Amino acid sequence: MGLMTADEYRESLKDGRMVYYKGEKVEDVTAHPEISVCVNSMAIDFEMAHNPAYKDLAVVYDEELGEEISRYYYVPKNGEDLLKQFELIVQATTLGDGYIPLAHDIGADALNAISITANAMGNKEYIERIENYRRYLKKKDLAVVAAVTDVKGDRLLRPSDPKQAHKDFYVRVVEKNSKGIVVRGAKAHISGAAYSNEFFVLPCRAMVEEDKDYAVAFAIQANAKGIKQVVRPFKPFITPFEFPRKRPVKMITDSLIIFDDVFVPWERVFLCGEWQYAVTMVYNFALLHRRTGCAYRIPLSEQFLGAAQAIAEYNGVANVPHVREKITDLVIYLETLRSLSRSACLDYVVHGGIPVPNPVTTNIAKYHFASKYHDVVKIVQDLAGGLLVTAPTYKDYQLPELHEDIKKYLGGKAGIPTEHRLRMFDLIRRMTRAELETIALHGEGSLQAERMTIYAEARKAIIECKKLAEMLAGIGEE
Numbered sequence: 001m002g003l004m005t006a007d008e009y010r011e012s013l014k015d016g017r018m019v020y021y022k023g024e025k026v027e028d029v030t031a032h033p034e035i036s037v038c039v040n041s042m043a044i045d046f047e048m049a050h051n052p053a054y055k056d057l058a059v060v061y062d063e064e065l066g067e068e069i070s071r072y073y074y075v076p077k078n079g080e081d082l083l084k085q086f087e088l089i090v091q092a093t094t095l096g097d098g099y100i101p102l103a104h105d106i107g108a109d110a111l112n113a114i115s116i117t118a119n120a121m122g123n124k125e126y127i128e129r130i131e132n133y134r135r136y137l138k139k140k141d142l143a144v145v146a147a148v149t150d151v152k153g154d155r156l157l158r159p160s161d162p163k164q165a166h167k168d169f170y171v172r173v174v175e176k177n178s179k180g181i182v183v184r185g186a187k188a189h190i191s192g193a194a195y196s197n198e199f200f201v202l203p204c205r206a207m208v209e210e211d212k213d214y215a216v217a218f219a220i221q222a223n224a225k226g227i228k229q230v231v232r233p234f235k236p237f238i239t240p241f242e243f244p245r246k247r248p249v250k251m252i253t254d255s256l257i258i259f260d261d262v263f264v265p266w267e268r269v270f271l272c273g274e275w276q277y278a279v280t281m282v283y284n285f286a287l288l289h290r291r292t293g294c295a296y297r298i299p300l301s302e303q304f305l306g307a308a309q310a311i312a313e314y315n316g317v318a319n320v321p322h323v324r325e326k327i328t329d330l331v332i333y334l335e336t337l338r339s340l341s342r343s344a345c346l347d348y349v350v351h352g353g354i355p356v357p358n359p360v361t362t363n364i365a366k367y368h369f370a371s372k373y374h375d376v377v378k379i380v381q382d383l384a385g386g387l388l389v390t391a392p393t394y395k396d397y398q399l400p401e402l403h404e405d406i407k408k409y410l411g412g413k414a415g416i417p418t419e420h421r422l423r424m425f426d427l428i429r430r431m432t433r434a435e436l437e438t439i440a441l442h443g444e445g446s447l448q449a450e451r452m453t454i455y456a457e458a459r460k461a462i463i464e465c466k467k468l469a470e471m472l473a474g475i476g477e478e
């Protein structure tokens with residue numbers, strides 16, 4: 001079939017999947033007035049592959065198949081390949097106005113994490129299955145997301161701990177037969193799942209032997225029997241109280257996916273009971289996905305910088321020393337994220353035969369982004385001023401008896417139309433909402449998860465530095 005067009009992608013979603021939204025079952029996600037906004041955002045990935053302006057970035061020639069495939073499903077060979085994938089995600093997210101198309105990027109992170117784990121295990125069966133599945137994805141160019149985060153129940157208890165209120169807080173194997181396995185459980189917050197073709201399901205934590213039924217990874221079609229999705233509600237449009245714009249709104253959603261005794265054939269199973277390797281899979285997924293997460297946040301950080309500069313100019317304070325300092329802080333935030341992320345790609349390491357971004361630098365980049373995100377929001381809100389939350393709405397601005405008054409009294413610097421100022425408040429209000437702050441903190445793993453990885457990965461370097469300090473102190477000479 002080759003590279004899908006955006007229309008073919010939309011058509012492929014009419015497959016009888018079970019999706020619930022705001023208390024109702026959605027018959028066709030492509031026709032739903034709200035979820036279709038997300039379908040169109042996800043379609044950006046497919047549009048890029050057919051647009052000459054982005055094709056070089058989005059598509060590669062695959063020697064094995066002798067055809068063009070999505071760059072996402074291509075196995076990176078070196079740091080340059082990792083960097084190109086990174087730049088592709090930055091570009092796709094820019095086109096998505098900061099919302100990520102997601103059709104391939106999270107799936108590709110899971111695909112590579114599974115390949116790395118199969119290679120590390122040296123299990124020929126798994127290696128062959130994941131290579132076959134990669135070939136299938138390359139040929140069909142499907143949208144695939146990653147369902148990793150289990151609902152978990154009591155966070156301090158293991159999946160198999162009898163003290164958990166029930167056995168199904170982590171996805172587990174409940175039956176094995178000659179044709180495949182049957183799985184039960186639920187995964188939470190799964191981005192893009194309602195309008196992806198398939199999901200990769202991976203364990204979300206390290207396991208011990210007692211957890212072996214939970215050490216399971218597989219790929220499954222979104223419309224497979226027994227799968228239900230509950231999509232979180234969202235605001236899909238610019239409300240009638242905000243200034244309208246022609247550019248379509250972009251959005252993505254996240255799903256709770258319930259696996260109610262779902263059958264998975266063996267050729268789609270990539271881990272089943274090898275509890276020692278759950279950690280390899282989740283670790284490599286988290287590493288790859290944090291690099292992807294950093295790419296998502298570059299366009300968003302550029303938006304913050306741009307909005308801060310614009311509103312400071314509109315308010316007439318752009319050249320005041322403390323404002324320039326705050327704008328400089330935003331530049332430092334953005335460029336630190338960009339350079340750490342790029343250097344993580346170029347300074348890559350090899351896991352299970354596949355180049356992956358440098359683990360320490362990647363985790364520092366993600367931690368930098370997430371831990372300072374609220375400071376960035378604070379700067380933009382500070383520069384905007386209180387009208388950010390108290391300005392009259394677009395509807396008030398439109399009323400003939402109020403229009404001239406609002407125009408007169410809510411103007412800022414001479415020469416800047418009042419409407420520009422009010423439009424910028426609308427944008428900043430959308431950009432600084434709490435929902436995005438939570439994504440910054442928890443998307444791709446919590447702050448603590450990043451700190452733990454940085455410490456574990458930097459352990460060798462810490463010991464080398466300690467030896468250096470001891471040498472300088474003359475310790476060992478006595």
Ligand SMILES: Cc1cc2nc3c(=O)[nH]c(=O)nc-3n(C[C@H](O)[C@H](O)[C@H](O)COP(=O)(O)OP(=O)(O)OC[C@H]3O[C@@H](n4cnc5c(N)ncnc54)[C@H](O)[C@@H]3O)c2cc1C
Nearest residue numbers: 146147148149155156189190191439442443444445446448
């Ligand atoms: C918008 C959004 C999109 C997402 N998209 C995806 C996706 O596409 N696919 C996917 O698989 N996941 C996705 N996630 C999930 C994301 O990776 C998780 O939110 C993150 O790993 C944190 O898990 P949690 O939400 O269950 O929080 P919790 O694990 O409940 O964490 C809450 C707090 O408890 C702490 N904590 C938890 N367990 C322990 C412990 N054992 N010991 C000490 N402290 C602990 C954490 O550090 C944190 O401070 C998404 C999340 C968000 C917010």
